[in-house]
Amino acid sequence: MSERVADPFGRHAASRVRGLGLRAQITLALIAALGISVTLVAIAIDRLASRALEQERERAAQIAAEGAAAMIGRADAPEIAVDRVEHALMRPESVIGLAIVGDDGSVRSQRGEVGHGVIGEARLADGVVRVWVSSAIEGDGAGTALVRLVVLYAVITSLAMLVLCYALLTRLIVTPVEALTRASEQLAAGRGTARSPVQGAAEVQRLALSFNAMAEDLRRERAALVERLADLERATKELRATQDSLVRSEKLASVGRLAAGVAHEIGNPLAAILGLLELVRGGGLEPAEEAEFLRRIQHETERIHRIIRDLLDYSRAGADAPIGRADLGEVVASAVHLVAPQKDLRRITIEQRVPEELPRVRGEADALTQLVLNLLLNAADAIEGEGSITITIAEHDDQIALTVDDTGPGIAPEVRDRLFEPFVTTKPTGSGTGLGLAVCWTIVERVGGTISAEDAPSGGARFVVRLQRA
Template structure:
């Protein structure tokens, strides 16, 4: 059931106007009545002058009885306050009480002068006009005052309360309420305002609750992320430790065994020479492993000039190709270059970029087993230069493709690789502000795409 709000605004305005005009009608009625009385007095005065003229016509001795009769009748009816008849010698006759100046003076043909006093309340047109203006002003003032009071109480004051409440609501005081009163429209507006304020309170409470839930969820996600990162670091440390133990422990075990055999003294000169050669080979293996570890873990925090420097990628590719051209592992491998003309210079120094490309080429050659095709592409893109190394070998095992850049991740046989080459590539590219991605080609083989920042 809908709430009732009383009379509507228009109804109240009509009622106020009816009351105002009713009061005006009453006051104007009083004015009209007084004016009617004034007009009656004027008529009486006119008749009195007429009678005075008639009396003056018979003011002689022969009309004395008639004059006495007329004077007595008019005085008894209150038409005159006083009447005087003057002759050449002065006052001849008088009726009534003397007060002020006469209101009418009539001279007869025989020289008599008739003076007449009428009641003071019936004098003059100016008095009637003043009275009319007074009542008219009073009526207008009453109408205005009544209209002001009614409009203030029923319209202005409720709307002003709504304005103040709106300002409080805008100042984030959501518990603001306004009285539901006044005209129907104003009361309905006040009720709607209260409902809106209540809805805002509910929405804010709901939003606050959701915000707290989001903060809690964010905190939980942050904690979980930290745990994942910590676990990933621990796993990486574990893999690194296992790799180091494997890549260094195996050669050390071999060296120790060879030294034990040499200490027995049962070896001839050729066997001792062979054992020394094998010890040197295992020592070189340990040396290369340590060198790769140093490349992987090198701190470039003090090498900002290297990052800010720039290099010609086409020149880097050319120098790298010359370096591997006479190596035995590339003897049966076809190397194809597709370099875009006018390549932009890239951020980074020449030596680090050559090491990056050299590691990618060595990785591709190892995957091909010494025979196949390697393609090197370089082209400009939006703000970067893309370097792509592809081969037509067996591709990357799907089980390790997501960890291919982790240290010591390799598919080579034991002793044939440290699994640090691609990890070093990833570190170089990351420190230069670029990206590197590994994928398998649809036609077979692996693809490594490096995106390096173009030098400004």
């Protein structure tokens, strides 16, 4: 039969339980044992009764033979005595044959069926008399009835013992086991108050006591687990609140660094512009000096414009614009062509290692050109003199890797972890905004790529950009 059994975690799963129940098994075992016992008793009684009847026939044959010998010994004429014996003893239900045998083995007289049934023998003066008694003498019916009565008594006694044993086993074993089973099912279903009554045989009582102790331990463990889960939930909420607070603090810190960087980068040229304007307004300057002051004012103004433009580029790089496809080889060639005429790169050799037939990558050509330009200018600023920059493009599975190596001093340890943050730079004040690499990171992130910095084998810096195939 199929029963639904609950697992230890409260879930219910259908499982098939095969076989008979404890009651049915005990009943079948008792019936089988008592049936075998009754059968053995009936066989034993039948054997004993048969043996008793056989002995009774032997005694009857011997008595008949002795009686015949006595009658023949008292008679004057043996032949007449034999006739009398035959008339007195031979009946269909008892003696069926009679013979007188001499000492020499000769048969003197013979009557009835000789050689059948049970034989009895008695001594004569000059021979023996032999009497044969039927195998079914009078009284066999009573013996058979007695056997049947004994067997019936044994069957009735066995049935009474069967009922008594069933009742005792049910009370001592079956009922307590069923109660223990129900309690275990309730406990498995999540009812912590489940208990098994302590009843039945001593072993079953000990089992019930052990189950109740286990159930009590399980209830305590479950309560402790619930309490620990509640503590964990409170701790999780506190941790989440702490994380939110840290995120807010980090955002505020980022905003603070951004504001400080903007104020610092724009404040210096503004202060210079104001000072120069005051000098121009004060008059008394030579035309050459006034032209120089105006040129410096224009230079500082362009510097402010460049800072604002870099900020705009940084903020716009993550805009939700469509992402196209670009030829990375053409992008590199265009960027190198743009920076080659600059004065700072005249003493720097730019080597391009770009294979032919490159697959296109995800991204807009203009944005990727700006990415390569920023990396080239960053490398040129790091070299500060003669040196070389190597641009390598290689395919790796479904990605295209762009590597820019320089022969500069490498990456300073103090800025390695914050290299792609805004306004992070190792250049002197007024020499850079610290937005170039931040813009690179934003461009690469938007197209689903990655950018990282490491030390180059030549001792300088290496920037690796990995872009996805289009």
